[in-house]
Amino acid sequence: MTDESQLVGGRYRLREWLGTGAMGVVWKGDDERLHRTVALKRLHLQPQPGSPTADVRARAMREGRIAARLLHPNAIAVFDVIEDAGDPWLVMEYLPSTSLAQVIAERGRLEPAEVAAIGRQVAAALAAAHRSGIVHRDVKPANVLLAEDGTAKISDFGISRAAGDVTLTASGFVAGTPAYFAPEVARGNDADFRSDVFSLGSTLYHAVEGAPPFGAHDNAIALLHKVSQGDIEPPSHAGPLRPVLLKLLDPDPDARPDMAEAAAELARLSAPPTPRAEVSTPSAEPGKNAAAARKRSTLVAALALVIVLAAGAAGWWLLSREEQSHTGASGTAASREADEASPSSSAASATGPSSPVSPTGEATSGPPSSSESDKPAMDPARRLEVALRDYYALIPGDLRAGYARLTDRFKRTRTPSFADYEAFWSRMRSVRVSDVKASGRNAVTATITYFFVGGGSTTERHVYTLVERGGTLAIDSQAYA
Incomplete structure (x- = not known):
C-alpha cells in the first residue's frame, strides 16, 4: 500500500491518488529536486510463465526507458524511470485533463x-x-x-x-x-x-x-x-x-x-474552412449602369473641385501660421493645434502607450519632431505578427522573459508553474517560427517547428490569441490551426 506524502526514489513526493487501472496506480506528486508537479505510475507486473519476476521487472524498466525517448507536444512525456521497493515507477508529465x-x-x-x-x-x-x-x-x-x-x-x-x-x-x-x-x-x-x-x-x-x-x-x-x-x-x-x-x-x-x-x-x-471572397454581381441592365456611371463622374468632378479649393485654403492657413510663429505665437497653442490635427488615439496606441498628458489634455512634452510625426503607426495585423515572432525569439534562451509574455489564463490552462514551462522547453534544442499571418482582430496563425535535444523535429500549425496588457501584446491562448 502506498501512502500520500511517501517519498519515491528519494526524490518524488506522492501528493494525491489519481486512479487505478489495469496497468498500475497513478499519483500526482512533486519532484523535490526540480520543484515541479509530476504524475507517477507504479506498474502492476503480470506474472508470466517461464519469466522470473526479475526479468519482468527488467523488461518494464527497459520499456519505460524506450517510451522516454519520445518527445512530442501531443504525447505525455516520460521524465524518469525508477525502481522503488522492488516496483518499477514511471515519472511522467502531469497534465490537468x-x-x-x-x-x-x-x-x-x-x-x-x-x-x-x-x-x-x-x-x-x-x-x-x-x-x-x-x-x-x-x-x-x-x-x-x-x-x-x-x-x-x-x-x-x-x-x-x-x-x-x-x-x-x-x-x-x-x-x-x-x-x-x-x-x-x-x-x-x-x-x-x-x-x-x-x-x-x-x-x-x-x-x-x-x-x-x-x-x-x-x-x-x-x-x-x-x-x-x-x-x-x-x-x-x-x-x-x-x-x-x-x-x-x-x-x-x-x-x-x-x-x-x-x-x-x-x-x-x-482545418477551418477557407472563407470565400465576395464577388460583385454585374447588373443585368446596361442602361442603368451607364446612368450610374455618368452620375459618378459628375460627383467625382465636384469632389475634385472641393479638394482644389480646400488645398488653397490649407496653403493660406499654413502661410498665416508661419507668420504667427515669426511674430512670437505661443508654443502651447501650437502644440494644442498639432494635437487636434494628429491621427486618432486608436492608431497611435498600436505602437505602444501614448505620451503622458496633462489634466487639460495637452501633451506635457513639446511638439514631436518631423521625423516622429511622419512615422506611421504599426498596422494592427503587423503588430500581432511581430509580437508572436518576438516571443519565439526568446525561446529557449530566455525562458523567464518568454513566460512573462503569457497571460494568467494561458498559464493556468497550459503551464500552471514556471517549472512546467521550463520542463517542456528543456526538451527542445531550438524552435523556428514561419509563415506568420494575422487571422483576425486579435488572432495570428504560424507554423512552428520544434527541434528536439535528442535529435529530430516536428512541425505544427497553431493559431494564437493575443491580448493587450500594459501596452504590449501577451499570448492568451494557443490551439491547432
Whole structure:
C-alpha cells in the first residue's frame, strides 16, 4: 500500500491518488529536486510463465526507458524511470485533463469536427513514435487526455508491453479489454504500427458513434472472437469522418494508411474552412449602369473641385501660421493645434502607450519632431505578427522573459508553474517560427517547428490569441490551426 506524502526514489513526493487501472496506480506528486508537479505510475507486473519476476521487472524498466525517448507536444512525456521497493515507477508529465473515455461517458457522441481535431493531434504523436520505432500497443479513449484548451495528448506508451499485458495469456485469460484491438492482434499476432492505426480508428469511432466498432460485450472471450473476424458496425454518425474511419479500420493491415497519412487526413478534415471572397454581381441592365456611371463622374468632378479649393485654403492657413510663429505665437497653442490635427488615439496606441498628458489634455512634452510625426503607426495585423515572432525569439534562451509574455489564463490552462514551462522547453534544442499571418482582430496563425535535444523535429500549425496588457501584446491562448 502506498501512502500520500511517501517519498519515491528519494526524490518524488506522492501528493494525491489519481486512479487505478489495469496497468498500475497513478499519483500526482512533486519532484523535490526540480520543484515541479509530476504524475507517477507504479506498474502492476503480470506474472508470466517461464519469466522470473526479475526479468519482468527488467523488461518494464527497459520499456519505460524506450517510451522516454519520445518527445512530442501531443504525447505525455516520460521524465524518469525508477525502481522503488522492488516496483518499477514511471515519472511522467502531469497534465490537468480529462480522458476521452470520461468525456464520451458524460457527453455521449461527439461532433465529427471535434473528433477529427482530437485524432489529428493523437495521430501526430503516434506518427512521431513510429518514426522512433515505438509501438504504443494500447491506444484507447482512456489513454487520450484532453486539456481545457483543446490540446489532446496520448499517454502510456509501451506500458502494456512493459507490464506484461499480452492479448491472451497462457492460461487463456484476456488481460484488459479487446474492444480496441486490431483483428490480427485478436488472432494472436504481435502488435505493430499497423495495429496502432486500427486502434486509433477504433478510438475515434467510439468518440463519434458513442460505442466501439465491435460493440460491447461482457464476455471478453466472445468479444475477442468478434474482433478477430474484423466485421465492424458501419459508422452512421461520422459524416465527413466516415471515409477516414473506414480506411483506419480496414481488416487488412497492409491496406491501412500509415500513421503519418492518417494524421494528414485528419488534419485536412479538422482545418477551418477557407472563407470565400465576395464577388460583385454585374447588373443585368446596361442602361442603368451607364446612368450610374455618368452620375459618378459628375460627383467625382465636384469632389475634385472641393479638394482644389480646400488645398488653397490649407496653403493660406499654413502661410498665416508661419507668420504667427515669426511674430512670437505661443508654443502651447501650437502644440494644442498639432494635437487636434494628429491621427486618432486608436492608431497611435498600436505602437505602444501614448505620451503622458496633462489634466487639460495637452501633451506635457513639446511638439514631436518631423521625423516622429511622419512615422506611421504599426498596422494592427503587423503588430500581432511581430509580437508572436518576438516571443519565439526568446525561446529557449530566455525562458523567464518568454513566460512573462503569457497571460494568467494561458498559464493556468497550459503551464500552471514556471517549472512546467521550463520542463517542456528543456526538451527542445531550438524552435523556428514561419509563415506568420494575422487571422483576425486579435488572432495570428504560424507554423512552428520544434527541434528536439535528442535529435529530430516536428512541425505544427497553431493559431494564437493575443491580448493587450500594459501596452504590449501577451499570448492568451494557443490551439491547432
